[in-house]
Amino acid sequence: MRLPVFPIGLLPPLPAAVLVAALLAHRLPELPPRWVSAVLLAAGLLALSAARGRRSRLGLGVPPGVGAPGGGSPAAVPRREAILALVRFVALLLAAGAWTMLRAGQSLELRIAPDQEGVDFVVRGHVAGMPQAFERGERFLFRIERCVGPSAGPASVDCPEGRDVRLAWYRHFGQAGKVEDGERTGGPRRQPGPQPGERWQLTVRLKRPHGLLNPGAFDSELRALEEGIAATGYVRASRDPAWPNRRLAGRSWRPGPAIEAARTVLRDAILAALAGERADAAGVVAALSIGDQAAIPGAWWETFNRTGVGHLMSISGLHITMLAGMAGGLARRALRHPRIGRPALLERCPADRLKWAFALAAAFFYSALAGWGIPAQRTCWMLAVAGLALLGGRSQSLARVLALSAAVVTVLDPWAPLSAGFWLSFASVSAIVWYGSQETRQPRPDPGRPVLAQARAKLVAVLTDALRTQWAATLSLLPLGALFFSSFSLVGPLANAFAIPLVSIVITPLALLGTALLLPVPPVGGLVLGAVCTATGWLLDALVPLAEPRLAIAVLSAPGWPATTVAALAIAALLAPFRVPGRPAAFAALLPLFAQADSGPAPGSLVVTALDVGQGAAILVETPSGRLLFDTGPRYGGESEAGARVLVPWLRSRGIERLEAVVVSHADDDHAGGSASVLAGMRVDWVASPLPDDHPAVAPAAERYRCWRGDRWRWGEVAFEFLHPGPERTTAQKSSTNATSCVLRVESPAGAVLLTGDIEAAQERFLVEKLEPRWLRADLLVAPHHGSNGSSSMPFLRAVSPTLAIVQAGYRNRFGHPGDKARVRYEAAGAALMRTDRDGAISVTLRGPGQAPQVTRLRQDDRRYWRVRVDAP
Structure with a gap:
């Protein structure tokens, strides 16, 4: 029996x-x-x-009609080639997978251990990155060289030496009497901030x-692993005057710092x-000069x-x-000059190689x-690999060049394929080269034509090429834009036409x-930068009206792989x-990208999603007839807040661009911090809160209502x-605004x-x-005040009698939420307690009596x- 052979043409490039x-x-x-990954790597190689070696001994690739060594028939050569191609692909797959696991294991070993968290270390090291200012201080990358002085933790805790950590240092460095994140500073006067090196x-x-974890959102833990960040933390005031926070003599002269x-100087x-x-x-x-994106207002x-x-x-x-x-163009022009492009030089190194090297x-x-x-690293390696492949003549196929570039980038950075930028770069380059390989009519030089007519023809040709390139790039990024960003800019082609x-x-x-x-000739450099700044201002002014209309972007739910x-x-x-029969009909295949939309819960069910927003609250309640967002998450500092960072991207990833209602429970920033971004980024029918109408959290809303006991709707x-x-006034120990917090009960056939x-x-x-027990009874309770010990009292839990409870709290938050006493009370009440700091985003689907809730x-x-x-x- 003759076994079929896998067709070699169906295999992608090796x-x-x-x-x-x-x-x-x-x-x-x-x-x-690690030993398993090492064995797999060795076996694959x-x-x-x-x-x-087998391919070489079999003489595969010999001219047609020549028999294979060993008496094999020429007909057997394709079969052997197919088998060996499949073996090579699987072997490289095995080796590359093992290499990825080894690299990942090495990066994971750099992370600090759980017992090193929350311990005060007195460390010495150097600033490894350019500090970035934020509202209350600066953040910077710090390389810990060694620990000195007393440690506030157990003696058995190891020093995290040799690790890169990202630190926040709050303002008033060393200034007595000021407070840094709840800690009093310890120096007699203010020191200047840290500088690289x-x-x-x-x-x-x-x-x-540890980072926020929500579906389809940016994964900061993955980025930290990729960048080799072992921990995050902050600088504390010294408890021992003998070991103050201070600048040391000397500096690091490593290339990075x-x-x-x-x-930083630039x-x-x-x-x-x-x-x-x-x-x-x-x-x-x-940002465009030295990559300081933090300089751009959020x-x-x-x-x-x-x-x-x-x-x-x-x-x-x-x-x-x-x-x-x-x-490369400047190098090519320079090499044409007789004093630079001398024959002796070009004989040793051809002009094409010199141009690519430059x-x-x-x-x-x-x-x-x-x-x-x-x-930037990915782009550099892509350019290097593509240049070497083309100059070496080892690959004539665009697919093979791109595959080789992707392979090299992935070997150097195994996490690159998880980045949107990786796929966007390859997709746009592939589309531009693929579309640009069409033959286009170029204007032929005609000495008899007027100079102005020739210039006009060249201009038309340049503009045509630019439009073709823009068309190819825009079209190629459409599915990836839907996949990674859940949106597509409808004005993007117009804006890019003049912005690019x-x-x-x-x-x-x-x-x-x-x-x-700027440094050698400051007046001239300042003059040039001033002109650039003026042109940049014109660009920004031109973008503002394009971004205003609601139709500037199309919100697309993340598509599936089909x-x-x-x-x-x-x-x-x-x-x-080349000519494709029925080419215009291919536009119909793009319609599924626009047709996908989140249809909401099934009839008779109720979905509650508690997003992971850190130390704050944001809960989406979904019914078959509408959606309500209860609270909008915290403000993280400066212009960073949960609305823009978590809520709007997550809602758009599901194709949601309208909320029927938003409730802002009270004025505290951990509940109202993201309201402005939500109201700006989504269509919201109305907002309810206890806040005055001119409060920034609710002022942008088209319709505003006060939440008040007895207000109801269906x-x-x-x-x-x-x-x-209600009209009665009660007091709160932690915050006066807590006493006016909205409490909302949602009841459906699926549960309460x-x-x-x-x-x-x-x-x-x-x-x-005040209320009858039936008005408090609920299957799911979102824990009051993040599960603090001063809330979730036992009489209240007995009255609510929840089966499930959710605490929204930040990882290792300084308030200790949820409190130990509160956790014991929930356990005694028979409620399963879930936590966003431990579980990430939590989604509960209530499906009615007799059916267990579906929890994610x-x-x-x-x-x-x-x-x-x-x-x-």
Whole structure:
């Protein structure tokens, strides 16, 4: 019996095995022991070597008609080639997967241990990154060299030496009498902030790099692993005068800190030179010059995203590729000069190689100046691999060049395939090259034509090429935009049409020129940067009206892999450089991207989702007839808050762009901090709260109501009623605003939910005494005041009698929520207690009497090896 052979043409290029292997390894909930990965790596490499040697001994690839060595028939050659190709692919898949697991294991070992959390270490080390200012201080990367002085923890706790940690140092460094995150500072006077390369002695308190975890949201724990961040923490005031926080003599001259020090000097010089210019435009110039994205005011990022130009406002692959292309063009022109491009030089090293070397040197230098971020690294390696492959003549296929580039990037950075930027870069480059390979009619030089007519023809040709490139890039990013960002900018093609040439050809090159001249010739550099800042201001002014309309973006729910695959094939057909029968019909294959929408809960069910927003509250209640958001999460500091960072992206990822109601329970920032972003980013019918109409949290709403006991409404079979506040006045121990917190009860045939805000024991006692037990009874209770010991009293829990309870609290929060006493009371009441700090986002679907609720806890149910495991009680 003759067995069929896998068709070799169906296999992707061999380097693609590296990409596939990394994606498979990153699906693991836990990593295997290191020895297992080492054995798999050795086995894969041996099998790959044996397959390549076998291919050589069999004489595969000999001219047609020549028999294979050993008397084999020529007909057997394709069969052997197919088998060996499959073996090579599987062997490389095995080796690459093992390599990914080994690298991941090494990075995980750098993280601090749980017993090192919450311990005060007196450490010495150096500042490894450029500090970033925020509302209350600065954040910076710090390399711990060793521990000195007394430790506040047990003697058995090891020092986290040799680790990179990200620290926050609150303002008034060393200034007596000031408070830093609840701690009194300990120095006699203020010291200047830390600078890259400086060595410091600091008292620090650390925790593992635990981040917010919500579906489809940015995974900060993955980014920390990729960047080698072992812990996050903050600088504390010294408890021992003998070990103060102080700057030490000497500095680190390692390449990383030295480059960061140069970037800091340039950043300060740029901002000083532009002190009299528009602050927002000056921030963009700093971001494009040295990669300081924090210099751009946070409010502008929503404008950039709505207009589809966000990729231009940071040093991305587009800028690096553009600069490399310009450098290569300058090198080519220089080599034409007889004093530079001498025959002796060009005989030793051809002009094409010199041009590519100069272009790559410019790319790597610019990326280093920009902070050598992960996207910049990927672009540099992509350019290097593509250049070597093309110059070496080893690959003539675009697919093979891209696969080889992706493989090299993945070997150097195994987490790159999990990044949206990785796929966006490859998709846009592939589409532009694929579409650009069509033959286009170029204007032929005609000496008889007028000069003006020739110039006009060249201009038309250039504009046509630009439009073709923009069309290919825009179309190629449509499915990825839906997949990663759940939106597509409808005005993006128009905005990019003028923003790309202005930023790429004018603003960025001149900004780099001005920066280069700023230190040696400050007046000239300042003049150039001032002109760049003016042009940047014009660009920002032009983007504002485009971002205003509600129709600026289309909200798309994240598509599944079938819709994404079909859309990718359709785009390949639309951009194909050859004739495709029925090409316009391929547009129909894009419709599933726009047709997908979150339909809401099934009839008769009720879905409650408690998002992981840290130390704050944000709960979405979904019924078959409408959605209500109860609280909008906290403000994290500066312009960062939960509305823009968590709520709006998550809602858009599900295709939700309208909320029927928003309730802001009270004025505290941990409940109302994200309201402005929610009201700006979503269509909201009305808002209810105890706040005055002019309060910033509710002022932007079209309709505003006061939550008041007895106010009720219905959406289909679901009834809503406010139970608190009322005309009576009660007091609260923690905050006066807690006493006026809204309490909302939701009742449906599927079950009842009680949302309590931040009421405390006094308000709970009042509700128990004032209301009949049936008005408090609920299947699901969102714990009052984040589960503090001063709430969740036993009489209240008996009255509510919940089966499930959810606490929304931050990881290792300074309030100790949920409190030990409160946890004991919930256990005694028979309620299963879930926590967002331990479980991530929590979703509960109530399905009616006799049916157990369906509970999803993201950190537990979607395990990944890099996610911090929280063993909280």
